[in-house]
Amino acid sequence: MKYDQLKLENQLCFPVYAASRLITREYQPYLDELEITYPQYLVLMILWEKDEMPVNDIAKKLILNTNTITPLLKRMETQGLVNRERSKEDERKVIVKLTEIGNELKEKAVLIPERLASQLLEGPMGVEELIRLKEDLGKIINHLLRK
C-alpha cells in the first residue's frame, strides 16, 4: 500500500509521544502527594543535585525554552519551593535556589523513582532492557541536539 508509512503504528514518533504522557500520568499520584507537577519535579531534581543555578542552566538541562521555564519557576516561587534573585556578578542572570521547603521535599521524593521503577518492572521488560531503552533515547536526543 502506497501510504503505509503514514500509518500511526508504523511511526516511531507516536510511541515516544504516548509513552511520555503515560509515564507522566504514572508519576501523578506520587507528585500529588508532594503537591508538585512533573516539570516542577524535574526542576527540583536538578536543584537537589546542585543548588543555586541560573535560569538558563536549568532550561538547558531540561531542554526547555526560557518562555517555558520562567513561568514555571515563578509558580514554584509562589509555592515557596524556590527563590529567584539576580546575580550580583552578572545582572543578566537570575539565580534560582531551593528554599528550606524545597530542600526538605527531597526526603519524600526519594521514594518516587523506586516506585516507578518497580511499576515498570512489573511489565514485560527487564532492568537491562529498560537501561538499553534509556540509552537508545539518549542517543536520539544527542543526535537531534547536535544539529
Place this chain on the structure above:
Amino acid sequence: MKYDQLKLENQLCFPVYAASRLITREYQPYLDELEITYPQYLVLMILWEKDEMPVNDIAKKLILNTNTITPLLKRMETQGLVNRERSKEDERKVIVKLTEIGNELKEKAVLIPERLASQLLEGPMGVEELIRLKEDLGKIINHLLRK
C-alpha cells in the same frame, strides 16, 4: 550516594519526555508547510487510514482525553480540515470526517515520515535498533494502559 536515584540522568522518564519534545520539534518545519500542528497531524493520520470516526475512537487511538481532542477537532474544523456531525443512529456520537482539503493533504504528508526517518538514520542508530526502540516503547505503553 544516598540520593543517586534522584539524579536526572539516572531516570528513564526524562529521556522519554525530552525525546518526545525534540522529535516533535523536528517535525515542526515539515508541518509548518502544511500549516498543521503535531497533534493535528496525528489526527489526520488516523483519518487518512480510516475516514469517518467518532470522537471517542480518535481519542482512544491517540490515548488522549476528550477534553483535549474536542477543542483540537474544533480548530481543525475551523481550518477546514475535517467536518463534525452527529451520528443519525446514535445521537451521542459525533462523527469526524475529512474534508476535500484534509484528504488532499495526504499527498503532501507522505514525504514527512521518510524525511524524519532519514534524519534519524543519520544518527548512531540503525533501522533495526529504531524498530526495537519502537517496540520497547510499545511494550511500556501496553503495560501502563493495562492497569
Place this chain on the structure above:
DNA sequence: TGTGATTTAGTCTCCTGCGATATAATTATG
C-alpha cells in the same frame, strides 16, 4: 573607547493536556 553582537530573562499569544464536572442520549434493570 565605543558600538555592534551576544547573552540572559522576560512577555505575549496560541495550542496542547488533563482533572473535575456537566449534559444529553442510550442502555440496563427492577
Place this chain on the structure above:
DNA sequence: CATAATTATATCGCAGGAGACTAAATCACA
C-alpha cells in the same frame, strides 16, 4: 414503564510548551 447506570461529548480552569519579540546587561574588538 420508570429510573438508575453508562456512554459520548463538551465545558471550565489551570499548567505546560513553544515561536516571535523585547529589554537589559555584558562582551568583543576595531
